[in-house]
Structures are given as C-alpha cells and as structure tokens.
Amino acid sequence: MAAIIPIGPYHPALKEPEFFKLYTKGEEIVDVDIRIGYNHRGIEKLAESMTYEQVTFLVERICGICSNVHPLCFVQAVEDIAQIEVPDRARYIRTIIAELERIHSHLLWLGVAAHLIGFDTLLMWSWKWREPILDVFEVVCGNRQNYAMMAVGGVRRDIKPEHVPLILKAVREAKSNVKRAIDMLMGDRVTKARLQGVGVLTKEDARRYCTVGPTARGSGLQIDVRKDHPYAAYKELSFEVPVMSEGDVWAKTVVRLLETIQSAEIVEQAVSSLPPGDIRAEFKEVPPGEGIGQVEAPRGEDIHYVKSNGTNIPERHKVRAPSYVNIPSLRPQLIGYTIADAPIIIGSIDPCFSCTDRVSIVDEGGRERVLTEEEFIQLSRKHGTKA
Amino acid sequence: METEIEERKLAEELKERLGESFIEYELKHHFGKKRIFVRVKKEDIRESAKLVFEEYGGRLSTISCVDHASFFELLYHFSIDSRGIVVSLRTEVPKYEPSIDSITGVLEGAGFIEREIHDLFGVEFKGHPSPRRLILAETWPEGKYPLRKEG
Numbered sequence: 439m440a441a442i443i444p445i446g447p448y449h450p451a452l453k454e455p456e457f458f459k460l461y462t463k464g465e466e467i468v469d470v471d472i473r474i475g476y477n478h479r480g481i482e483k484l485a486e487s488m489t490y491e492q493v494t495f496l497v498e499r500i501c502g503i504c505s506n507v508h509p510l511c512f513v514q515a516v517e518d519i520a521q522i523e524v525p526d527r528a529r530y531i532r533t534i535i536a537e538l539e540r541i542h543s544h545l546l547w548l549g550v551a552a553h554l555i556g557f558d559t560l561l562m563w564s565w566k567w568r569e570p571i572l573d574v575f576e577v578v579c580g581n582r583q584n585y586a587m588m589a590v591g592g593v594r595r596d597i598k599p600e601h602v603p604l605i606l607k608a609v610r611e612a613k614s615n616v617k618r619a620i621d622m623l624m625g626d627r628v629t630k631a632r633l634q635g636v637g638v639l640t641k642e643d644a645r646r647y648c649t650v651g652p653t654a655r656g657s658g659l660q661i662d663v664r665k666d667h668p669y670a671a672y673k674e675l676s677f678e679v680p681v682m683s684e685g686d687v688w689a690k691t692v693v694r695l696l697e698t699i700q701s702a703e704i705v706e707q708a709v710s711s712l713p714p715g716d717i718r719a720e721f722k723e724v725p726p727g728e729g730i731g732q733v734e735a736p737r738g739e740d741i742h743y744v745k746s747n748g749t750n751i752p753e754r755h756k757v758r759a760p761s762y763v764n765i766p767s768l769r770p771q772l773i774g775y776t777i778a779d780a781p782i783i784i785g786s787i788d789p790c791f792s793c794t795d796r797v798s799i800v801d802e803g804g805r806e807r808v809l810t811e812e813e814f815i816q817l818s819r820k821h822g823t824k825a
Numbered sequence: 826m827e828t829e830i831e832e833r834k835l836a837e838e839l840k841e842r843l844g845e846s847f848i849e850y851e852l853k854h855h856f857g858k859k860r861i862f863v864r865v866k867k868e869d870i871r872e873s874a875k876l877v878f879e880e881y882g883g884r885l886s887t888i889s890c891v892d893h894a895s896f897f898e899l900l901y902h903f904s905i906d907s908r909g910i911v912v913s914l915r916t917e918v919p920k921y922e923p924s925i926d927s928i929t930g931v932l933e934g935a936g937f938i939e940r941e942i943h944d945l946f947g948v949e950f951k952g953h954p955s956p957r958r959l960i961l962a963e964t965w966p967e968g969k970y971p972l973r974k975e976g
Binding site for chain 2: 473474475478480482483517518521523524645646647648649650661666667668669673728729730732739741743745753754756758762763765766812
C-alpha cells in the first residue's frame with residue numbers, strides 16, 4: 439500500500455495555496471492527486487456586473503506577477519468584438535510592457551527555482567537583477583506591479599522620450615546578467631545533477647495535456663502565441679523562440695533563460711523604433727458579438743473569451759490562465775521521481791495558483807477524510823478554549 | 826483578403842470531414858487574427874473534438890460555457906498553432922437536461938475544465954473519468970450553480 443504525503447494547500451515549499459497528494463512507495467512517487475480551488479475568487483462572475491472599462495482593472499488583479507497579461511488579453515478580446523484598430527504606437531508600447539514583464543517574471547522564477555534546490559546565492563542574485571526592471575515600471579507606469587497600462591483601443595500612458603534611455607539601460611543589464619546566470623549554471627555540476635533527467639514531460643504528454651509556454655517548449659513543442667497568432671507589434675519585430683526536446687526541469691530552465699535574452703532584444707528593438715502617433719483609438723460602443731483574446735504570458739498562452747450583448751457590461755467573460763493547463767501535466771512529471779524532487783518539479787512549470795479552505799487528515803488507521811470548513815473552525819475553537 | 830481564403834479553405838475542409846455532425850460555420854477576421862466558429866451536433870462532440878485534435882493538430886485552449894436562459898452554449902476553443910487559426914466548436918445543451926459527452930477520454934487537457942463547468946453551471950459530462958468537484962468547497966450546497974444567470 440502506498441503512503442500519502444500531502445504537500446499543501448499551505449506548505450513551505452509552495453508560495454501559493456494548492457494541494458498535491460503524493461502517493462509514495464518508499465521514496466518513490468507512484469501517483470499524484472492535484473486539487474485546486476483554494477484561491478477561487480469568482481472573477482468571472484464579478485466581470486458580469488462591471489463595465490468593460492472596469493473589467494480591465496479587475497482582471498489586472500488576477501495575478502500579481504504577470505499583472506499585464508490579463509488586461510492585455512481582455513482588451514484584445516473586446517477589440518475583436520468591436521473591430522477596433524489599435525494605433526501603431528500603442529501596439530509597440532503594449533509589446534514593451536509585455537516583454538519587460540516577461541523579463542521580471544522569469545528572473546523571479548529563476549530565484550524561486552534556485553531556492554527550491556537550495557541554491558540561495560542565485561536566488562539573491564536573480565532577485566537583485568530583477569529590481570532595475572521593476573524600477574523602470576515605477577518610472578513608466580507609476581507602479582512596480584499592476585501597471586494599469588492597458589485600455590480598450592490602446593494604452594493609457596505614453597512612453598516619454600526621457601524613459602527610453604532608462605529602459606534600454608535596464609534591459610541591457612538584464613541581458614548581460616542572464617548570460618552570466620547561464621554561464622554559472624552550465625558549469626555547475628550540482629545544479630545539473632538536480633535538474634537534468636528530473637521531472638520529464640514527454641512530447642506526447644505535453645501535447646495530450648495541451649500544455650503551453652516554457653512547459654511545452656521544454657518538451658519540444660514549437661508553440662508560441664507571439665509567433666503563431668501574432669498580436670501587438672510582434673509581427674514587425676525579429677526574435678527567436680527557444681525550444682528544447684529533453685522535457686526535464688533543466689530544459690524548462692534553459693528555455694526560460696534564453697527566452698529572457700530574446701525579450702530583452704525585443705524591448706531594445708521596440709523602444710528604438712517606437713512609431714509616433716496616438717496611443718488610443720476612439721470607439722463608441724461594443725456591439726453584440728463575441729471575441730477571443732490570446733496572449734503569450736510568461737507561463738504560456740492566456741486566453742479570454744468575451745460575449746457582448748450590446749450593453750456596456752459583458753454578458754460572459756471566460757478567463758483561462760496558462761497554469762490551468764500546465765498543472766494537470768504535473769502528474770506524469772512527478773510519477774517515478776522521488777519526494778525530494780517534488781518541489782522543484784512542481785516549481786518547474788512556474789505554477790501560478792488560482793485556488794478555498796480545506797484540510798485533509800489521515801488518522802492512525804490509515805483512513806482518510808477531508809474536514810469541512812465548519813468542522814475545521816469547530817476544531818480550532820475547541821482547541822482554542824483548551825489553550 | 827488572402828488570409829480569409831486560408832480560413833475558408835479550412836472551414837470547408839472541416840465541413841466535409843465532419844459530415845453529418847456539421848451544422849454551420851462562421852468566419853471572423855480581425856486585423857490578422859483568424860477565427861472559425863463551427864456549430865456541430867451535440868451528440869457528435871466527442872468525435873468532432875477528436876478530429877480537430879488528432880488530424881488538425883488543434884490544441885484545446887479551453888471550453889467556455891454561456892448561459893442563454895433556456896440552454897447552455899458550450900464553445901470548445903482549439904488553437905491550430907501551425908496555421909495560426911483558432912477553431913471554436915460550438916454546441917448547445919438544454920437547461921432541463923444539461924448533459925453532454927465528455928471529451929477527456931480523447932483529450933486529457935479537457936479534464937479540469939469539464940469539472941469546472943460542472944461546478945459552476947451544472948452541466949454533466951458523461952463518461953468523465955473523475956467527475957469530482959474542482960474549485961467549489963465541499964461545504965458548497967448541492968445543486969447550486971454560481972455562474973448560472975439565475976444563481
């Protein structure tokens with residue numbers, strides 16, 4: 439019989455609430471059950487009571503790391519319905535913000551991943567390298583996170599000429615720092631031993647689970663929304679999409695690092711060729727209809743479906759973030775590996791958890807049941823009065 | 826436009842391949858973004874999804890469910906990345922009997938979203954390998970579906 443090792447919903451190795459139930463034989467993981475929903479906030483329902491203008495700000499609150507992804511995706515879906523042509527300058531600014539975000543997100547991930555394998559020096563370095571990018575956001579948008587740059591028809595703020603040298607300096611520094619990280623990792627036997635051949639996701643499984651982003655690209659799938667379904671200014675800019683075929687944690691790491699360099703190059707190109715003109719197209723109303731928005735988030739494809747009934751409030755708004763499809767693919771990635779590898783394997787998809795309160799207990803007889811919220815509160819109160 | 830020809834070609838091909846399952850299609854082209862909405866028969870959803878996934882390389886992005894008072898509309902959004910086209914298969918299930926075949930057996934990537942739609946709208950996916958709750962808490966009352974318009 440397999441022993442159950444619960445990881446989460448609240449666990450030191452996880453930065454957000456999510457529940458992984460590992461079925462183990464000795465050190466080996468033989469099966470996994472994944473539960474989500476611990477952080478479900480009912481954003482889709484809320485969106486059905488807000489105007490298009492307000493929803494743009496609401497969806498910015500879905501994620502605290504890639505906060506630009508959801509508004510960008512939402513406004514594209516609305517532009518899809520209303521047939522709005524976005525001005526060139528706005529398309530470029532959208533690209534610059536999106537790529538700066540990818541750089542800071544990947545550097546954040548690198549730090550977390552390094553921490554998960556005990557490489558805390560790299561954590562300190564990579565989070566230090568991430569700071570200048572956040573400083574740029576503060577200067578350009580007024581905020582380090584939740585930039586509030588996106589709007590239906592364009593962007594809300596312009597990038598001023600005096601911002602350009604700041605942006606260029608920050609991305610060039612980031613680029614050289616990432617190259618340094620690659621050199622460091624390539625020559626480090628210990629890191630390689632922890633990452634290579636661990637948590638392998640085969641190309642077949644990557645496709646069967648419909649994975650996206652660096653998780654898919656680390657398993658040899660050549661997919662990237664920026665190339666396949668171009669939006670913003672990606673069609674006009676030249677960049678490469680790094681793909682690795684090994685499918686292990688190492689492959690996903692290398693894909694992300696090479697991607698960060700590409701992002702820096704995209705920003706350099708976009709900033710240097712920023713076209714003049716308006717930053718927002720005018721539009722009167724959103725006619726009845728439906729639209730789809732797709733964005734390549736740092737974690738993969740984000741997709742929004744919006745249905746309009748001709749009023750200023752969306753009738754239906756569906757959000758699907760990239761981790762939603764990447765998390766189920768952790769099952770084949772975890773099975774066959776050891777408990778000690780579980781944190782870095784889970785970390786390798788750069789999970790962004792969207793998840794309520796439950797606790798699972800296993801009594802001495804091996805029977806297992808899940809406590810309800812009320813039972814949990816009762817239990818806490820009972821023990822609270824004892825103490 | 827040249828690109829529209831590409832979408833029409835794929836739509837016509839799907840029409841032929843889907844045969845009896847096919848009802849109608851609609852093309853949308855928005856500044857370079859290509860979308861095809863294909864209405865299919867409810868009974869044939871599993872076969873239709875299988876065709877788009879296996880033969881056309883469609884990657885299931887997600888399924889969106891829309892409450893239309895007397896029925897639910899389900900849209901299966903597939904991204905055909907190699908051709909840059911999004912194909913959305915749409916079908917309807919009546920509210921008095923909200924049930925449809927699960928496609929999870931064909932496509933593992935639909936596992937979570939089918940459970941989510943069951944939680945939030947109460948649509949039953951017949952043949953789902955693990956039809957448990959996904960995002961609602963255990964304490965949430967049975968038969969109450971938060972994303973339904975009346976709920």
